[in-house]
Amino acid sequence: MHTGTVKAVRIEETGGPEVMQLVDVELPQPGPGMVTVTQQAIGLNFIDTYHRSGLYPIPLPSGLGMEGAGVVTAVGEGAEFAVGDRVAYCSALFGAYAQAVNLPASRLVRIPDGIDFETAAAALLKGQTTEFLLQRVFPMKAGQTCLFHAAAGGVGLLFGQWARAMGVTAIGTVSSAAKAELALAHGYAQVVNYAEENVAERVRELTGGQGVPVVYDGVGRDTFDASLASLQPRGMLVSFGNASGKPEPLDLQTLANMGSLYVTRPTLLTYTASTEDLRMSSAAVFDRLLAGEVQVSIGQRYPLAEVARAHTDLECRLTTGSTLLLP
Template identity: 55%
Template sequence: MTKAVIVRQLGGPEVLSYEDWPLASPGPGEVALRQTAIGLNFVDTYQRSGLYPVQLPFVAGNEGAGIITALGEGVTGLKVGDRVAYQGHVGAYATERIASADRMVPVPDGIDDRIAAAIMLKGLTAYYLLFKTWALAKGETILWHAAAGGTGLIATQWARALGATVIGTAGSDEKVALAKAHGCHHVINYNSEDFAVRVRELTGGRGVDVVYDGVGKTTFEKSLDCLRPRGLMVSFGNASGVVSIPDITLLSRKGSLYVTRPTGTHYLGKREDLLEGAGKLFEAVLDGAIKVEIGRTFPLSEAADAHRALEGRETTGSVVLIP
């Protein structure tokens, strides 16, 4: 048995139940992990609520780090005692778990388990958005919403290191200051300023090359007004609700714009792509281009409180659950 946070019915944070959960032996192509740290992400709340369907009941969570305790048949390239981390693999909110070996990424010396758990999903999201969805080039200008969040703090530092001009948004003076300290050249408090007007001012009327938006419904249409002609709108999250475009001619009227809705499944599904991205991420952390901000930690048993804090916009940086 393992201790785990279970979702037996869909709903709010109150449906998260900390209880005993059966633990099998690893099958072919699997490993057993003793988990040491678990990352908290908005996708966890989407699965809990039913926005992203997962068959009930399930162990919540999609990101973690730990130590391999057993290998299933046919596993190569890993051994008992290895420190590994993973992302995009539901079942993370547990003290021990079984996981697919091909999703495990060895963690290099110099990166501790809490940092590894805090950056795998958010950092690899930043990786594919900045390197694959749009290959960000020196001299380009981007707008990143929720720049003081876990993904935002990683991505804005990385974008600046790549030579981009980085404009961020945040919802309080405290978050504005945090985003400025982590890569943004300019930060707009969207509760006191019209971010579209301010972006036009900052870019001399041109607009930005790319908008990265994990907020969703409340920021989407105004974000289109921030783009230069033929710019790219990257909608990668739904924190405020799901985006819809009832009239696609809106994109032509606002500048022959492009829109994409990427997911890690399609960018990191192959092991070679996962390892390439993780390698670049770990390198950026080790050389100081990315400084990881762990805003809060919660015991795993208090996962419901962690969800409330995340959805209430009470967190900055990454949040980590400790088994």
């Protein structure tokens, strides 16, 4: 498939899973700097549900989806790829939920030999998130300890393995015994069940009263105070998501009172804004996968036509590991 009519998911309005419609769209020839990617696998991420529901506003009507992997089937003027190249992306444009899509070549990365399309689509966004958190926002060193919330989530499972490969002691928070087992099997040194334990108190116990130099918090409102209370003096809270909603406004004096703490709110898009940073980050992900230091588990696959069911299952916490849509 090069160009012409393709099946794609579109939304005309925000709302529940039912607002997503699988329709025929005309895909034009790729323009300058663009390529057509015929998709082999599409990654489903929690942020997709925010775009669909309107929590993160996007211009409408719109496609959905940010992550995919496939084959280049048409090349626009000046684009640095050839027909037949295997590529992946996770920060190009909206519209990954489609059989084929036109994308800027500068936001694509080549998939190395030894990695299949499904692995690339399941690992790239969560893997790049792990890379920039662990290696750039607060560059962890072997022997250091950190706290990561929602350790059994999609990013959490990759984070635990990557931390272990770096010689970092990762403490993870989970909500059940089953998730605790999963986190421990994916590289976490210790887990704290926040349904039964006081997180900050337990972290202090595990660190000899010290606290940790950094907390990675993608949960938001429900964990923010515990995150600050788990830090050692001059520690950093890396708040990278709002799964439970936005944290309450922060009085800066609190940071002084708790030991000259730092807080940052980074995004993957900022840390991969340049093509150079994007390719460096994706190369790090692929290197860890090829070395066997990180493995991605694909918990479920859905046909593209069943995208509404996929969103429902994700929002109802019925999925494990990564989820793929197959065009």
